[in-house]
Amino acid sequence: MLPNLPKGYRVAGIACGLKPSHKLDLSLIVSDHPASAAGVYTQNLVCAAPVTFDRSVTPAEDVRMVLINAGIANACTGERGLEDARAMANAVLDAVPPQKGFTRGQAIVMSTGVIGHFLPMDTLKAGINNIVKELGTSQECIHNAVTAILTTDTHEKVASATVEINGKKATIWGMAKGAGMIGPNMATMLITVISDLAINASMAQTALKEVADRTFNCISVDGHMSTNDTLVFLANGMSDVIIGNNEQFEVFKQGLYDVCETLAREIPNDGEGAFHLVTINVEGLKSRDDARKIAKQIAESPLVKTAIHGADPNWGRIVSAAGYAGVPFNPDNVNLWVNGFKLFENGAPAPFDAKEVSQSMADNREIEIILTFKEGSESIRFWTTDLSEEYIHINADYTT
Amino acid sequence: MLPNLPKGYRVAGIACGLKPSHKLDLSLIVSDHPASAAGVYTQNLVCAAPVTFDRSVTPAEDVRMVLINAGIANACTGERGLEDARAMANAVLDAVPPQKGFTRGQAIVMSTGVIGHFLPMDTLKAGINNIVKELGTSQECIHNAVTAILTTDTHEKVASATVEINGKKATIWGMAKGAGMIGPNMATMLITVISDLAINASMAQTALKEVADRTFNCISVDGHMSTNDTLVFLANGMSDVIIGNNEQFEVFKQGLYDVCETLAREIPNDGEGAFHLVTINVEGLKSRDDARKIAKQIAESPLVKTAIHGADPNWGRIVSAAGYAGVPFNPDNVNLWVNGFKLFENGAPAPFDAKEVSQSMADNREIEIILTFKEGSESIRFWTTDLSEEYIHINADYTT
Numbered sequence: 001m002l003p004n005l006p007k008g009y010r011v012a013g014i015a016c017g018l019k020p021s022h023k024l025d026l027s028l029i030v031s032d033h034p035a036s037a038a039g040v041y042t043q044n045l046v047c048a049a050p051v052t053f054d055r056s057v058t059p060a061e062d063v064r065m066v067l068i069n070a071g072i073a074n075a076c077t078g079e080r081g082l083e084d085a086r087a088m089a090n091a092v093l094d095a096v097p098p099q100k101g102f103t104r105g106q107a108i109v110m111s112t113g114v115i116g117h118f119l120p121m122d123t124l125k126a127g128i129n130n131i132v133k134e135l136g137t138s139q140e141c142i143h144n145a146v147t148a149i150l151t152t153d154t155h156e157k158v159a160s161a162t163v164e165i166n167g168k169k170a171t172i173w174g175m176a177k178g179a180g181m182i183g184p185n186m187a188t189m190l191i192t193v194i195s196d197l198a199i200n201a202s203m204a205q206t207a208l209k210e211v212a213d214r215t216f217n218c219i220s221v222d223g224h225m226s227t228n229d230t231l232v233f234l235a236n237g238m239s240d241v242i243i244g245n246n247e248q249f250e251v252f253k254q255g256l257y258d259v260c261e262t263l264a265r266e267i268p269n270d271g272e273g274a275f276h277l278v279t280i281n282v283e284g285l286k287s288r289d290d291a292r293k294i295a296k297q298i299a300e301s302p303l304v305k306t307a308i309h310g311a312d313p314n315w316g317r318i319v320s321a322a323g324y325a326g327v328p329f330n331p332d333n334v335n336l337w338v339n340g341f342k343l344f345e346n347g348a349p350a351p352f353d354a355k356e357v358s359q360s361m362a363d364n365r366e367i368e369i370i371l372t373f374k375e376g377s378e379s380i381r382f383w384t385t386d387l388s389e390e391y392i393h394i395n396a397d398y399t400t
Numbered sequence: 401m402l403p404n405l406p407k408g409y410r411v412a413g414i415a416c417g418l419k420p421s422h423k424l425d426l427s428l429i430v431s432d433h434p435a436s437a438a439g440v441y442t443q444n445l446v447c448a449a450p451v452t453f454d455r456s457v458t459p460a461e462d463v464r465m466v467l468i469n470a471g472i473a474n475a476c477t478g479e480r481g482l483e484d485a486r487a488m489a490n491a492v493l494d495a496v497p498p499q500k501g502f503t504r505g506q507a508i509v510m511s512t513g514v515i516g517h518f519l520p521m522d523t524l525k526a527g528i529n530n531i532v533k534e535l536g537t538s539q540e541c542i543h544n545a546v547t548a549i550l551t552t553d554t555h556e557k558v559a560s561a562t563v564e565i566n567g568k569k570a571t572i573w574g575m576a577k578g579a580g581m582i583g584p585n586m587a588t589m590l591i592t593v594i595s596d597l598a599i600n601a602s603m604a605q606t607a608l609k610e611v612a613d614r615t616f617n618c619i620s621v622d623g624h625m626s627t628n629d630t631l632v633f634l635a636n637g638m639s640d641v642i643i644g645n646n647e648q649f650e651v652f653k654q655g656l657y658d659v660c661e662t663l664a665r666e667i668p669n670d671g672e673g674a675f676h677l678v679t680i681n682v683e684g685l686k687s688r689d690d691a692r693k694i695a696k697q698i699a700e701s702p703l704v705k706t707a708i709h710g711a712d713p714n715w716g717r718i719v720s721a722a723g724y725a726g727v728p729f730n731p732d733n734v735n736l737w738v739n740g741f742k743l744f745e746n747g748a749p750a751p752f753d754a755k756e757v758s759q760s761m762a763d764n765r766e767i768e769i770i771l772t773f774k775e776g777s778e779s780i781r782f783w784t785t786d787l788s789e790e791y792i793h794i795n796a797d798y799t800t
Contacts, residue, residue: 046723115716116749225724310796316515323446324625349516396710
């Protein structure tokens with residue numbers, strides 16, 4: 001069973017004809033109240049039109065809906081692409097009947113799929129007029145909404161947390177699509193998190209940025225930053241929970257973190273050709289940014305990733321990847337554990353049973369790397385995958 | 401036929417027992433005169449003992465020999481590794497009879513192979529005593545010397561150029577081993593370039609740094625920087641060519657560049673699982689460093705590399721890789737050609753026949769990418785490979 005929606009939201013998913021496969025490809029989330037909204041977007045200079053559009057919307061206090069299409073990414077589409085994104089937002093605002101006593105509000109739009117193609121606006125507008133009739137809170141509605149955003153993901157990604165403040169409860173609920181690409185597409189993360197708690201947009205933006213930094217910005221499948229990555233958060237205040245003071249803010253942030261961490265881990269876990277989910281803990285650096293640089297270099301080294309795929313406890317590849325991250329450290333203070341086995345101690349190889357460690361790597365889907373330094377007290381947790389022949393098949397053999 | 405040696409050098413290659421396969425694994429180059437020597441080394445903080453040792457030797461005016469072993473990398477071996485590197489240098493200096501009238505001079509040492517293992521010094525010293533008896537200038541000697549440094553390279557890598565100044569000729573000759581790894585090893589470049597021209601060590605160092613920057617620092621197979629990468633240059637002055645003034649320096653540098661470019665291209669061309677050699681020209685940036693960042697991001701994107709492997713003219717992956725290189729540019733001024741076909745024009749998809757471009761990519765081992773910007777007048781040429789299932793086999797399936 002999928003986790004239920006927070007109060008005051010309805011969702012739907014339909015097939016509107018954007019995917020050649022005729023699978024579900026349009027997803028809509030509507031809040032009955034205007035919601036505070038925050039957004040975090042790709043840092044790629046070559047960004048898609050919906051990203052440019054959403055950046056102009058968030059943060060805001062009056063967002064009513066999030067519309068997401070799969071099949072066409074509306075990326076590298078210039079001025080016309082931006083007009084299409086705007087028209088897509090206006091079309092869905094027009095199609096959803098306004099709640100009594102509320103203004104029209106704003107819509108957020110996201111797209112994923114083939115790049116360099118224009119959205120077929122007539123098909124899309126017809127789909128929008130159909131999807132609003134399907135809105136609801138049932139398991140079927142939720143299932144359709146979370147499925148319609150997927151591309152090569154093998155399963156839906158949903159997470160939920162309950163936040164309790166002064167005995168009152170609110171729900172934080174999120175859905176994501178992960179790293180998947182077919183034909184000329186590229187890996188794209190689209191994440192929508194909604195809640196029925198009340199928080200102003202500026203506080204929500206601060207929390208979302210901070211949480212994204214520790215979750216979605218700590219994952220890597222192939223290191224290729226998408227043109228479309230989008231994370232938005234909506235809070236409509238339909239529960240009795242109000243986030244006002246610092247203490248309440250921390251409780252909220254923890255709930256938001258829990259949902260985002262679960263979704264973030266699911267993305268490499270369901271990465272293309274992934275046989276292992278690899279958690280990389282890097283500890284003892286001067287700054288989190290230093291720790292992130294080292295973790296990212298390890299996470300994106302094809303030599304590390306193929307060694308993990310081959311269940312090879314190859315500490316040399318891990319330690320040497322750290323060595324070219326551009327972060328100064330004393331190699332004599334480096335220690336490394338893989339799945340609890342110490343492989344490297346104070347800058348020198350530790351004695352270990354290679355067969356035993358290899359067996360542990362082969363037997364466990366989850367691999368844990370801990371790499372410690374003595375440069376400071378900052379650390380990071382980062383998630384990635386191994387690199388398999390299957391990844392090559394998916395990305396090389398399906399040509400345009 | 402392999403290019404002949406410059407004047408005043410003798411070489412040899414033998415199997416001394418460091419490789420379990422009993423293949424050739426020890427290579428020696430001796431100059432009959434003390435030579436000016438320059439060196440460029442890995443920037444990896446976790447560097448091998450011979451790199452630390454050689455850094456203390458070059459630049460120098462009195463280098464007599466270069467000894468290279470394959471099989472064991474002498475990396476991550478701490479203080480004992482450094483003592484072994486020093487002992488290796490002293491052993492070969494002791495074993496080669498000094499030429500009349502010259503001091504003992506210095507030796508440069510390099511190692512490649514398994515990391516985290518100590519050199520078996522007795523085996524190595526016995527090998528050194530044997531290899532000095534094999535020194536010569538014959539094709540067989542050259543063949544053995546250039547073959548003994550290889551690991552998973554499929555063929556030897558040798559290049560030569562003639563430099564002419566005032567009607568007098570000198571030879572610049574180089575040998576390299578490239579990106580190859582087996583078991584727990586990692587990709588390592590070891591390059592030795594020798595010449596019979598006369599140049600002082602400080603000028604040689606300047607030229608070598610500049611040329612390395614345009615050749616060996618512009619290649620990437622998998623982006624994993626080795627602990628052992630070493631490029632050294634020796635000039636023994638046994639020809640009549642003396643490099644003194646600026647004009648002569650430029651002639652020398654061009655010859656050095658020609659040898660280094662040939663060797664540098666051969667490394668990705670013979671990269672593990674490489675089906676294509678990809679040349680990436682990035683033009684129109686504010687600085688060479690900006691151009692390099694963009695070229696490197698494209699060269700190391702698994703999505704770009706798998707697309708090339710699949711003969712997919714996937715301009716979206718190339719353009720979007722440029723977008724996250726951390727270099728500011730106006731996407732509306734970007735143009736892209738692959739194998740002469742224009743795929744992207746002024747920030748938008750150009751009309752092209754996908755089948756025709758794909759056929760061209762499938763039919764040609766060499767793929768040429770040209771990506772132009774309008775931010776400035778600096779450019780770079782970068783070389784890489786595609787990414788194939790074979791790469792995964794080589795690096796995942798041969799476990800420790």
